[in-house]
Amino acid sequence: MLNERQTAIFKTIVEEFIRTAEPVGSKTLMNMLDFTCSSATIRNEMAALEDMGLLEKTHTSSGRVPSSKGYRYYVENLMEKQLDESVKNSLQTVFKEKHYTLDEVVKKSCDILSQMTSLTSLVLGPDSRSQTLQHIQLFPISDRTAVAVFITDHGHTENKTFQFDESVSLNDIQTCCNLLNDKLSGTPINHVLEKMDEIKPLMAACVKRHEVLFEAFVNAFVRFASDNVYCSGQSNMLYQPEFADIEKLKGLMKMLEDSSLWRQLADHEGDLAIRIGEDNEVLQSNNVSVVASKFHIHDGEEGQLMIVGPTRMHYNQVVALMEYMSRVIEEMYREES
Structure with a gap:
């Protein structure tokens, strides 16, 4: 698309504008190019590059800046990746x-x-939203703390730490986990929350402080299903x-x-x-x-x-x-x- 001189001028303009955020003019280019070229010739080549849609004029300077099309051409044809x-x-x-x-x-x-x-x-x-809930596993940490781990069919996990007082027992949390495993295993993650409403009455029937635990599990699923x-x-x-x-x-x-x-x-x-x-x-x-x-x-x-x-x-x-x-x-x- 570009001849050798146009390529050198265009590449120099892109890299100098990236470095300074200032439009690049013909006089600046004369001092930067590794070959001799008159200011008039450079301006002609810049005009040609502008006609191709690779460069744009600005309102505040006679210099040029790369266009979106110009940056695209640069990254696809001229960019040399650098990592020390x-x-x-x-x-x-x-x-x-x-x-x-x-x-x-x-x-x-x-x-x-x-x-x-x-x-x-x-x-x-x-x-995780495209995955399904496979299993919830409970790990006791102490008399008053346990961690529930939610696992998907792809092996993705989310943890929920429970710290409970005397009114909520480890046995209550395990009962909830068993119930959720029974009713939610195989459910897509983005459908779990809507199914939780169906499970709430069942949880109420077997756990005294079901409201606290229900809210805790819902919050865990919200975080799991979020972006x-x-x-x-x-x-x-x-x-x-x-x-x-x-x-x-x-x-x-x-x-x-x-x-x-x-x-x-x-x-x-x-x-x-x-x-x-x-x-x-x-x-x-x-x-x-x-x-x-x-x-x-x-x-x-x-x-x-x-x-x-x-x-x-x-x-x-x-x-x-x-x-x-x-x-x-x-x-x-x-x-x-």
Whole structure:
């Protein structure tokens, strides 16, 4: 699509704009290109790149900035992924310092991504709503404490800790678990709550303090069936020039709170997806890009890491970091399984 000179000019404009957030003009390019070219020739090539839809003019400068189409061309044809060995070593060290649970690994990965990129990161855990409840198991911890573990057919779990006084006994909780196992085993997670109403009279017939226990189990199922989305580094967007406009920032914060939107963005083929500005109808914004990387767990389950930021993000670094982090999570899951 582009000749050698156009490619060099376009790549330089994209990477300089990513670095400075300032439109790039012909005089700046003359000092940056590794070949001799007149200002007039550069301006002609910039005009040609603009006609192709890869560059845009701004209202405040004679320079050019990449368009959404331009960023797409860059990531698909020109981007060179970069991840220093020191970064890899740092990540390996972080996870080897302590024995983390799998949930902690995923959330810590999310926190690290937001810190290393100075952008916002999200993690979507495996979606338990498509699974069925297989079993509830009760583990006594002490005379006044027990943990109920809810297990799906895919091996996904949710824990509920019960701390009870003399009016609620361990025997009462075990009776409730047995009843729930009998009536709910094989039920899709997203249908469990509606079936709980049918079970309430049965629970009342065999347990004195059934209201307390019923509410406790319902709360556990609500958490189990909810979207497993964790977000880190929202405040990083305050320091991005693109979101200095308060209305744009409000729009972004509203997006971050919409878990259904991130589930839509998670629906893509392949392990990596890059959604750029207005070329993606789900985002409905020409200021935001999302890089998503899948991590695979046992029995075909998968989660996703996402980086959210301005279209002017360091794609080469972000993509390399995301792919590496996904592999780290997969290795941790293999060690735990």
